[in-house]
Amino acid sequence: MGKKQPSISVTVDAIVFGYEKNEGVSVLLIKRKYEPFKDSWALPGGFVQEEESLETAVKRELQEETGIKVNYLEQLYTFGAPQRDPRQRIISVAYWALVKTSLFVELKADTDASQVQWFNIEKLPKLGFDHKLILDKAIQRIRAKVRYEPVGFELLDKKFSFADLEKLYMSFLGRDIDRRNFRKKMMGLKMLDELDEWSKSEGAGRPSKMFRFNKARYEQLQKEGILFEI
Amino acid sequence: MGKKQPSISVTVDAIVFGYEKNEGVSVLLIKRKYEPFKDSWALPGGFVQEEESLETAVKRELQEETGIKVNYLEQLYTFGAPQRDPRQRIISVAYWALVKTSLFVELKADTDASQVQWFNIEKLPKLGFDHKLILDKAIQRIRAKVRYEPVGFELLDKKFSFADLEKLYMSFLGRDIDRRNFRKKMMGLKMLDELDEWSKSEGAGRPSKMFRFNKARYEQLQKEGILFEI
DNA sequence: ACAAAAGTGTTCCCTATACACCCATGG
DNA sequence: CCATGGGTGTATAGGGAACACTTTTGT
Numbered sequence: 001m002g003k004k005q006p007s008i009s010v011t012v013d014a015i016v017f018g019y020e021k022n023e024g025v026s027v028l029l030i031k032r033k034y035e036p037f038k039d040s041w042a043l044p045g046g047f048v049q050e051e052e053s054l055e056t057a058v059k060r061e062l063q064e065e066t067g068i069k070v071n072y073l074e075q076l077y078t079f080g081a082p083q084r085d086p087r088q089r090i091i092s093v094a095y096w097a098l099v100k101t102s103l104f105v106e107l108k109a110d111t112d113a114s115q116v117q118w119f120n121i122e123k124l125p126k127l128g129f130d131h132k133l134i135l136d137k138a139i140q141r142i143r144a145k146v147r148y149e150p151v152g153f154e155l156l157d158k159k160f161s162f163a164d165l166e167k168l169y170m171s172f173l174g175r176d177i178d179r180r181n182f183r184k185k186m187m188g189l190k191m192l193d194e195l196d197e198w199s200k201s202e203g204a205g206r207p208s209k210m211f212r213f214n215k216a217r218y219e220q221l222q223k224e225g226i227l228f229e230i
Numbered sequence: 231m232g233k234k235q236p237s238i239s240v241t242v243d244a245i246v247f248g249y250e251k252n253e254g255v256s257v258l259l260i261k262r263k264y265e266p267f268k269d270s271w272a273l274p275g276g277f278v279q280e281e282e283s284l285e286t287a288v289k290r291e292l293q294e295e296t297g298i299k300v301n302y303l304e305q306l307y308t309f310g311a312p313q314r315d316p317r318q319r320i321i322s323v324a325y326w327a328l329v330k331t332s333l334f335v336e337l338k339a340d341t342d343a344s345q346v347q348w349f350n351i352e353k354l355p356k357l358g359f360d361h362k363l364i365l366d367k368a369i370q371r372i373r374a375k376v377r378y379e380p381v382g383f384e385l386l387d388k389k390f391s392f393a394d395l396e397k398l399y400m401s402f403l404g405r406d407i408d409r410r411n412f413r414k415k416m417m418g419l420k421m422l423d424e425l426d427e428w429s430k431s432e433g434a435g436r437p438s439k440m441f442r443f444n445k446a447r448y449e450q451l452q453k454e455g456i457l458f459e460i
Numbered sequence: 461a462c463a464a465a466a467g468t469g470t471t472c473c474c475t476a477t478a479c480a481c482c483c484a485t486g487g
Numbered sequence: 488c489c490a491t492g493g494g495t496g497t498a499t500a501g502g503g504a505a506c507a508c509t510t511t512t513g514t
Contacts, residue, residue, distance in 0.1 A: 006280035010238045010310075010321055050236035050319050054310040078308040078323050080240075080284040089280050091240055091323070093308050163466075180468070181504065188502090205465030206511035229503065393493075410495070411477065418475095435492030436484040459476065467510070474503085483494070 011092045012058040013045030013131070015138040016070060018101030018118055019155040021164055024171045025121050026101055027135065030065050030113035036086045037128030039114075043135070045092065046112065058095045066116045067108035073097040076138055084130045096138045100155050146172045147228045150191060150221050153213050161199050161208035162186075169230075177230055185230055191217050241322045242288040243275030243361070245368040246300060248331030248348055249385040251394055254401045255351050256331055257365065260295050260343035266316045267358030269344075273365070275322065276342065288325045296346045297338035303327040306368055314360045326368045330385050376402045377458045380421060380451045383443050391429050391438035392416075399460075407460055415460055421447050 016028040029041045046061040048054060058073050073095035080091035107116035119125060121139065126132075145151070152168055162183060170177055186192055193214050198207040246258040259271045276291040278284060288303050303325035310321035337346040349355065351369065356362075375381070382398055392413060400407055416422055423444050428437040 006277065007237070008240045008278060008280060010240060047236065048238060048310070048321075050238060051312055053312055054308070054321070075307060077305060078284070080278070080323065082281055082283055091278075091284070093310065093321070161466085178504075178506085179466085180506085183467085184469095185503085203465090204463060204511095204513040206467075208466055391493085408477075408479085409493085410479085413494085414496095415476090429493095433492085434484095434486045434490060436494075438493055462514090464513085465511090468508090470506090472503105472505085474501105476499105476501085478499085479497090481495090483492100485491085485493100487488105487490085 006089070008089045008091060010048045011045055011090055012048055012054055012061060013043040013092050013094045013134060014058050014062050014070075014073065015043060015076065015094060015096040015135060016062065016066075016068070017096065017098045017121075017138075017142060018104065019098065019168060019171065020101035021156075021167065023101065023118075023120060026118040027121055027124070028066060028068070028104075028107075029117060029119055029125070029127070030109065031115035031117075032128060033112050033114045040128035041117075041119075041125045042128040043094075043131045044113070044116075045094075048093075054093050055095070064111045065109075065113045066104075067106065067110060068099075068104045070097045070099060076134075076141060079130060079134060081130065092134075094134050094138070096141065098142070098151065098154060142172060143174070148225045150189075150218055150226060150228075153215070153218050156213075159195060159197065159210040159212050161210060163208060165192075165211070182230055185228075189217075189221065189226065190214065191221060236319070238319045238321060240278045241275055241320055242278055242284055242291060243273040243322050243324045243364060244288050244292050244300075244303065245273060245306065245324060245326040245365060246292070246296075246298070247326065247328045247351075247368075247372060248334065249328065249398060249401065250331035251386075251397060253331065253348075253350060256348040257351055257354070258296060258298070258334075258337075259347060259349055259355070259357070260339065261345035261347075262358060263342050263344045270358035271347075271349075271355045272358040273324075273361045274343070274346075275324075278323075284323050285325070294341045295339075295343045296334075297336065297340060298329075298334045300327045300329060306364070306371060309360060309364060311360065322364075324364050324368070326371065328372070328381065328384060372402060373404070378455045380419075380448055380456060380458075383445070383448050386443075389425060389427065389440040389442050391440060393438060395422075395441070412460055415458075419447075419451065419456060420444065421451060 018026045030044050032038055032040055032042050044062055044065040048057040055073060063069055076094040076096045078091060078093045082089060101118060109116045152165055155168060156164055166177060166182055191214055192211045195210045195212060197210040199210060248256045260274050262268055262270055262272050274292055274295040278287040285303060293299055306324040306326045308321060308323045312319060331348060339346045382395055385398060386394055396407060396412055421444055422441045425440045427440040429440060
């Protein structure tokens with residue numbers, strides 16, 4: 001330690017996954033207003049200021065560029081290949097979060113973005129920088145995460161049907177789930193409170209019982225970890 | 231993106247875990263030659279140069295400061311709290327690795343270190359910076375890792391007894407294991423090849439059969455992941 | 461009455477866990 | 488012959504996986 005101190009810049013990037021019952025999993029992207037990669041889609045993010053923590057920086061950039069406010073982001077990985085940014089050496093610390101898409105329908109492009117938009121993760125545009133790489137890693141992480149920690153609390157309405165929860169898990173796992181086994185498992189975890197309400201009908205079919213998460217139990221399971229083999 | 235570009239420096243730190251049959255798990259630490267934290271123990275590491283990748287940087291620093299060469303390091307986490315370094319804003323990308331202690335008995339303190347030493351993770355000295363925090367996170371990570379990926383290949387001699395492997399797992403998991411169940415599990419995974427050799431005696435006791443890792447199978451399990459519930 | 465979606469129970473198998481005695485060697 | 492460490496098998500329980508029919512509603 002000691003000799004040179006090269007000039008390397010530090011940025012943060014945010015992968016915000018949104019979930020919506022009918023739409024599935026989306027990612028929030030911005031269209032870049034400036035070079036490099038002007039008019040390309042990219043992850044929101046930007047330079048870390050000297051006095052702020054990394055997490056503060058992501059939240060700030062997210063707010064500035066997309067107008068959305070996220071409470072908790074988790075660090076994903078740090079990308080630092082020498083040529084990943086054409087301008088200069090930049091290393092980027094990526095963070096990710098999971099939100100309910102419907103809470104953020106009013107996206108406002110701002111400082112460095114000319115547009116902000118949700119993209120279903122099955123239909124992504126071409127991305128600037130190495131952001132495809134970053135996004136892939138984030139998707140991989142979220143898939144793994146679902147298997148050892150409960151998800152859904154922040155992603156569904158307060159009251160939801162079992163089918164809603166099932167769809168959510170199928171979106172994240174990317175495959176089908178047996179309804180009966182899933183229900184048994186979930187009930188066994190005691191994560192859900194059964195309500196005395198029934199869904200209004202949307203077309204044909206038997207109405208479904210409504211549930212809500214048991215917050216205390218949910219948070220306990222987040223700490224302890226679950227083994228979600230289904 | 232765009233406005234200011236604050237001057238933040240980027241460092242890498244290395245957590246090198248060493249394993250030795252009789253000693254258990256150790257970490258490689260250096261005694262700092264310069265301020266800040268002169269004469270404190272700390273993780274080896276240093277500034278990233280402008281043209282090198284993060285991984286290259288860790289390897290280089292490790293070699294410079296401790297004389298050891300490590301082939302593969304895995305990124306752990308990036309630490310970036312504003313006040314974590316008293317000099318200036320520094321963010322540090324931490325990497326960790328697992329090596330066989332016996333391969334590195336000749337440690338040579340060099341550039342920034344006045345001493346280099348293995349410390350058993352049960353008997354750690356006080357560390358400078360936020361390195362205790364970093365180390366704790368690394369230990370946590372390694373514990374988790376053992377449970378979904380095989381370890382040992384790089385840590386044991388080519389030929390080893392079942393007891394050796396068992397001790398290794400007990401070190402990492404930090405608890406006892408049932409010998410019989412462990413053996414069944416390992417054999418079931420087909421990770422080991424049984425040899426036609428028996429250990430020479432070291433004191434009393436029945437000689438033990440020797441094994442070696444089945445490299446192909448081992449690597450396959452690394453990719454696929456195992457669920458090591460024992 | 462039919463289509464659509466929700467609710468429910470059983471069987472099987474596999475794996476984790478608990479547990480105790482015999483065997484080969486050195487001293 | 489005894490202390491030390493290595494090697495082996497069995498019984499039980501719990502959870503994951505596969506699987507099909509009934510119920511309620513809208514049309």
